Amino acid sequence: MEYEIEKLGYNPARAESIERYAQGLIGLTIREAVGEYAVEAKRNKGNLGQLIEKGFFGYENNNESLPDFYEAGVELKLTPFKKNKNNTYSAKERLIITMIDYMKVINEENLYTSHLWTKASKILLVEYLYKKDIKDTLDYKIKYATLFSPQREDLPTIEADYHIIVSKVQAGKAHELSEGDTYYLGAATKAQSAADRRQQPNSPEPAKPRAFSFKTTYMTYILNHYVMRKKPKEERIIQERTDKDLASYITDRINQYVGRYAHLLCDSFGMGMPAQSTSFKSYAAILTYRMLGVTSNRAEELSKANIVVKTIRIEKDKARIKENMSFPTIKFKELAEETWEESQLAHYLHEKKFLFVVYEKDDYGDFILKGCQFWNMPYEDIEEHVSEVWHKMQEVVISGDFMHYGKKGKAHYHFPKKKDSSVCHVRPHGKNNKDVDEMPNGRMCPKQSFWLNREYVYSQLEERLK
Numbered sequence: 001m002e003y004e005i006e007k008l009g010y011n012p013a014r015a016e017s018i019e020r021y022a023q024g025l026i027g028l029t030i031r032e033a034v035g036e037y038a039v040e041a042k043r044n045k046g047n048l049g050q051l052i053e054k055g056f057f058g059y060e061n062n063n064e065s066l067p068d069f070y071e072a073g074v075e076l077k078l079t080p081f082k083k084n085k086n087n088t089y090s091a092k093e094r095l096i097i098t099m100i101d102y103m104k105v106i107n108e109e110n111l112y113t114s115h116l117w118t119k120a121s122k123i124l125l126v127e128y129l130y131k132k133d134i135k136d137t138l139d140y141k142i143k144y145a146t147l148f149s150p151q152r153e154d155l156p157t158i159e160a161d162y163h164i165i166v167s168k169v170q171a172g173k174a175h176e177l178s179e180g181d182t183y184y185l186g187a188a189t190k191a192q193s194a195a196d197r198r199q200q201p202n203s204p205e206p207a208k209p210r211a212f213s214f215k216t217t218y219m220t221y222i223l224n225h226y227v228m229r230k231k232p233k234e235e236r237i238i239q240e241r242t243d244k245d246l247a248s249y250i251t252d253r254i255n256q257y258v259g260r261y262a263h264l265l266c267d268s269f270g271m272g273m274p275a276q277s278t279s280f281k282s283y284a285a286i287l288t289y290r291m292l293g294v295t296s297n298r299a300e301e302l303s304k305a306n307i308v309v310k311t312i313r314i315e316k317d318k319a320r321i322k323e324n325m326s327f328p329t330i331k332f333k334e335l336a337e338e339t340w341e342e343s344q345l346a347h348y349l350h351e352k353k354f355l356f357v358v359y360e361k362d363d364y365g366d367f368i369l370k371g372c373q374f375w376n377m378p379y380e381d382i383e384e385h386v387s388e389v390w391h392k393m394q395e396v397v398i399s400g401d402f403m404h405y406g407k408k409g410k411a412h413y414h415f416p417k418k419k420d421s422s423v424c425h426v427r428p429h430g431k432n433n434k435d436v437d438e439m440p441n442g443r444m445c446p447k448q449s450f451w452l453n454r455e456y457v458y459s460q461l462e463e464r465l466k
Contacts, residue, residue: 008058013071015122015147018057022124022145025056030078030128031138038138048137049078052126067118074147075119080130080140081223089228091219092130094179094188097212102200106170111162116212123148127227146227153238154184157305160245161185165212172203177210179351180376183246183305186351188213194341215351217306234300237292246301247374254291254357254372262287262359262367280359280367284311288357306351307374312358312457313367314466322361324418325452329429329437336398336440340387345450349377349386358465370465385423389416389450393426400441415448423456 005011010021030048031038035055041048053068053076054060067075080092098119108114127144134140150158161182168177179186190211197206214222224230238249257265266272266283269290288309289297302309313322327348340346354375359367377386396402396414403413411433415426429449430436436444458466 010057012057012059012069015069015072015074018069018072018074018124019145019147021057022126025052025126025142025145028142029139030142033142034138041138049076049126052076052078065115065118067122069124072122073118074122074124076124076126078126078128079219081127081143082130089220089223091216091223093219094186094213094216095219096188096190097214099190099209099211100165100169100174100187102169102174102198102207105166106201109163109166111159114162116162120212120214121149125222125227127223144227148222148226151226153241156243156245157183157247158185160247162212169200170202172200172205174198174200174207174210175203175205176379177207178376178379178382179215180349180353182215183307183353184215184218186213186215187211194339215306218304221300221304232300234298234303235294235296236300237294238301239293246305250292250301250355251372251374253293254288254369257291257369258371260369262369265291265369280313281311284357284359284367285309288355302355305353307353307355309355309357312356312461314358314360314370314458316360316362321454321458324425324427324454325457326429327450327452329447329449330393330426332397332437332439332445335394338394340390343390345386345390346382349382350379352376356461356465358461373462373465375460381423385421386450389421389424389426392416392420393450397439400439400443402439402443402445413445413448418453422453424450424452427451 008021011017025033030041030052033056034041034048034051037051037055041051049068059069063070067073069076075097077095077097079095081089082092083089098116101115104115108116111117125144125146125148126142127146128140128142130140161184164181165177165185165187168174168181177187179188181187187210189208191209196209198209200207225232237253238244238246242249244252262280262284265287269287271283271286271290286297288311289295289299292299301307310325314320315322327345331344334344338344356373356375358370358372360370361367393416396416401414403411406412413426416424418425426448428446429451430447433446435447437447439445
């Protein structure tokens, strides 16, 4: 298809020309940007990016296998960001790149020759500011239009993520894909309904439709440091040029200290020798950052990859973990109105990656570093076990019958207990009994949280760490 460059106002075969012309979008509402196609947007709820392509760029490309501006290899993506209460900015959602064709992707083992890379290697990011009080998407205002390519330092991790996803599909486990499997590039669910499924190779089990996407935390980093050009507040773990992916780099960094006593590590990093009265938990998290070469408690790559650091203490003779593992505090009213698929807990477990840093307590009460392990909760454990506990918890919250008093006046809560599930339970997670949250029926209840059973966490550790 031939276009008149003078009539368009830009050269559709040159990425830089497309980006310069796209600057004209800044300050426009989406309604103004799509022009006459605003009616079509309301009627069909179509792809607004494609409508901007038609209405603003005067350019139409209906071949979904090619980038939007195929001559320049540029894909246009319209994506929202938001202003947070602390005056920071973050991506509102992951960036969907392209659907995963399970039957084809198994033959595309090389990221750089894959269909994904034709869509992800050069992206025109058109960012609009989401505001809760604006009800019509067409009235959101466009703030940025920036040409983006994944950064050199991110490529080893994106490539490793791609291989993890493809390998799972090749193994007939597309139905077990989870965003927690990977770091920057995810396999996001993209279904019309909860029952929507697709055929997959090498397995009779149907799988949820999924799309390659850049994760929300990764897009938050790109927004702040690439689009808005802000200086990072976090320190980088990876300072030098390397072909190692993030997980390998972090694991190698921590493993060089395996076998050393925690208090001696603290001393070597200038943290001082912790007093005997000092809680191990109070300095163990800081020690992890020091081993990664970070002098503060904020690491760029951990934020970008949505990684949570968890310190695990193993009792040597009892072959068990000292404590259960907590998750964010439950908001009772929100829990009552959620569906499992869209619940905060389901999103948290499907999307989070955990870095377990494991110590073993010796006969004298000192802690020795055993090593580290990246972990995300297996899909079947989330959907079979955690979802069951979540549903039981929701029933109790909605019913309003969440507690009774025993003979001695002690409060007994009706929430799912440890004996009810081999994986998780609900227990208090406030400062004290006066730290409360309101139930849907107006009654106040001490704050609660979902907790992973310590026995379950222990079972998930690699043998070398037990």
